[in-house]
Amino acid sequence: MQWHATEQQSQLADALERFMQRDYSFEQRRALAAGAGFSPQSWALLAELGITALLVPETFGGLGASVQDGLHALQTLAPALPLEPVVASSLLATHLLSGCSETAAARAWLPRMAEGRAIATPAHFEAEQGFATEQPQTQARHDGDGWLLHGAKSLVLQAQFADVLLVSATAGDGQMAWFAVEPGSSGVHLRAYPLLDGQRAANVTFDGVRLPAAARIDRPGQGVALYGAMRDVWLAALCAEAVGILQATLDATVTYLNTRQQFGQPIGRFQVLQHRAVRMWMELEQARSMALLAADVCTQGDAVHRTRLLAAAKARVGQACSYVSQQAVQLHGGMGMTDEMQVSHWFKRLTVIELWLHDSDSHLQRYANSLRAA
Structure with missing residues (x-):
């Protein structure tokens, strides 16, 4: 069973191969892992190659490619072990926001993400439940016209470099809801750390974070x-x-x-x-x-x-x-x-x-x- 790449997939793969050879060698990545853990220059180059825009719908300035296109690019890039949020932002967060593209939060963030000017990352896992976080303990309560967020998330990939966190919480109706939260908001606290593989992650706490109504990403029940x-x-x-x-x-x-x-x-x-x-x-x-x-x-x-x-x-x-x-x-x-x-x-x-x-x-x-x- 072989993966028969399309012409577009092959062209992007060739560009990524050149990027890895010229701009993201093993020694460069090793030094980055021991230092800042993120390269704005490398992220900008990946954006120029179209990685950040690949899955963003065309209506938001993206390329409107398929998830399979994104997976092919990821497989090509994988041996370089990129520390930049290719998976967290360009794949997962983009896919999440594209699934509710009619909301104000999606309309605000997707164009910036397509251009590589904004990084988003999902914040879903919780310490007591780990990867089995089916019903978040993080709570979102109505507060006037907006929301009040309380709780904590763990293993939030590249949170310290993100412009927005996509946070899951249990809303007042008992259903899971998603919110766009900027890390610099009052009441948001990050504790960053490296993982075994050099990737950066963080534990994030939300201590009475006030959010506008437009911060909710999804529709009720979604x-x-x-x-x-x-x-x-x-x-x-x-x-x-x-x-x-x-x-x-x-x-x-x-x-x-x-x-x-x-x-x-x-x-x-x-x-x-x-x-x-x-x-x-x-x-x-x-x-x-x-x-x-x-x-x-x-x-x-x-x-x-x-x-x-x-x-x-x-x-x-x-x-x-x-x-x-x-x-x-x-x-x-x-x-x-x-x-x-x-x-x-x-x-x-x-x-x-x-x-x-x-x-x-x-x-x-x-x-x-x-x-x-x-």
């Missing part, structure tokens, strides 16, 4: 569906990103096996190491097929069927992440875990991908439960 749609795209994005990194990890490992000398010959000539490399390739190809399936179904079809297939895809891709990354480190020897080796950074990101939005075991259980319920 909040749960918006989250479900964003979660499905997020799962497909994790799968696509993983495949891009898995391919790079395999390529680097095979190159190392063919150049590292022992007993007067490349270690890649030893049959036992060849078998391990072949198993890595098999894991990659199975993950690639499941990532293609996830990309195909993440925005289509019956919700129950879509959830089942995405659970299967995330489980299989997660297993490949664990196996390939661990084998790559072992085959590189002790140096495979050093910060100077790119494979160690891929290992960290693949580990996070396996765990993010629940690990493989959890998704296997979800898949089994859906079959029993059918």
